[in-house]
Amino acid sequence: AHIYAYAPHIEITLTSNAFFLAKYAQSLKNAGLSRINISLDSLKAERIKVISQRDGLEQIFKGIFAAKECGLGIKLNMVPLKGINDDEIIDMLHFAYTHGFGIRFIEFMENIHAKDGLKGLRNAEILQIINAHYLTQVEKSDCFGPAKLYSITAKSFAPHQEKPFIFGIISPHEDDFCSTCNRIRLTSDGVICPCLYYQESISLKDAILKGDKAQMRELLRLAIKNKPEKNQWESEMSKERHSTRAFYYTGG
Numbered sequence: 001a002h003i004y005a006y007a008p009h010i011e012i013t014l015t016s017n018a019f020f021l022a023k024y025a026q027s028l029k030n031a032g033l034s035r036i037n038i039s040l041d042s043l044k045a046e047r048i049k050v051i052s053q054r055d056g057l058e059q060i061f062k063g064i065f066a067a068k069e070c071g072l073g074i075k076l077n078m079v080p081l082k083g084i085n086d087d088e089i090i091d092m093l094h095f096a097y098t099h100g101f102g103i104r105f106i107e108f109m110e111n112i113h114a115k116d117g118l119k120g121l122r123n124a125e126i127l128q129i130i131n132a133h134y135l136t137q138v139e140k141s142d143c144f145g146p147a148k149l150y151s152i153t154a155k156s157f158a159p160h161q162e163k164p165f166i167f168g169i170i171s172p173h174e175d176d177f178c179s180t181c182n183r184i185r186l187t188s189d190g191v192i193c194p195c196l197y198y199q200e201s202i203s204l205k206d207a208i209l210k211g212d213k214a215q216m217r218e219l220l221r222l223a224i225k226n227k228p229e230k231n232q233w234e235s236e237m238s239k240e241r242h243s244t245r246a247f248y249y250t251g252g
Helices: 021-030 045-052 057-069 086-099 123-131 205-210 213-225
Strands: 013-016 035-039 073-078 102-106 136-138 147-152 165-170 191-193
Touching: 021 035, 021 057, 035 057, 045 057, 057 073, 073 086, 086 102, 086 123, 086 165, 123 136, 123 147, 123 165, 191 213, 205 213
Parallel strands: 013 035, 035 073, 073 102, 102 165
Antiparallel strands: 136 147, 147 165
């Protein structure tokens, strides 16, 4: 379906690991996709193989640059992990800046599907690494979203540039994170997930297959109504309400 024929004012984005993106980038652009968020945790093939359990960096790069070539906006997502890829934060900044991509550093989110022993970096630790190389400042934003935005004077990267380079850090462990979250996610099998860390979800699959727009709208309203006010990361809530979905299923 061509989304712009129905709602040209709505920005449609997709989260992908980019492994098959080279094949589908142009079709996605033609269908009305505006931007794609790509999970990229390392620029080194051997580390991608360890993290994703697939030797796919070359294929991922093909997907990223195919998306760029057809005009899709690109934002990279990196989860810095202690002792695994935390020494690549600056390299990832440079890679994003060089190719005109956005970048978000995401605090590691605990999940029952995650490998035991993994330790992520928090917001302050990520900033400390970046500030050892560049002076950063907080950017004020009028739009809601999960990321806190920071800027680096562009001349720090390239002397001929005048505009600052903006990057973001997503910090779900911080108390004010949920107050600016405006995200709901639609999975590839038609399920709306109002929150990554809650099991509650609404299936639109039958309504989509029937083309029942009224039911789709009603279910969408219900999903938004059910969106929790705040995640309960540190609480002792009953396990039934915590999400048992793997984050790679839901998407970032």
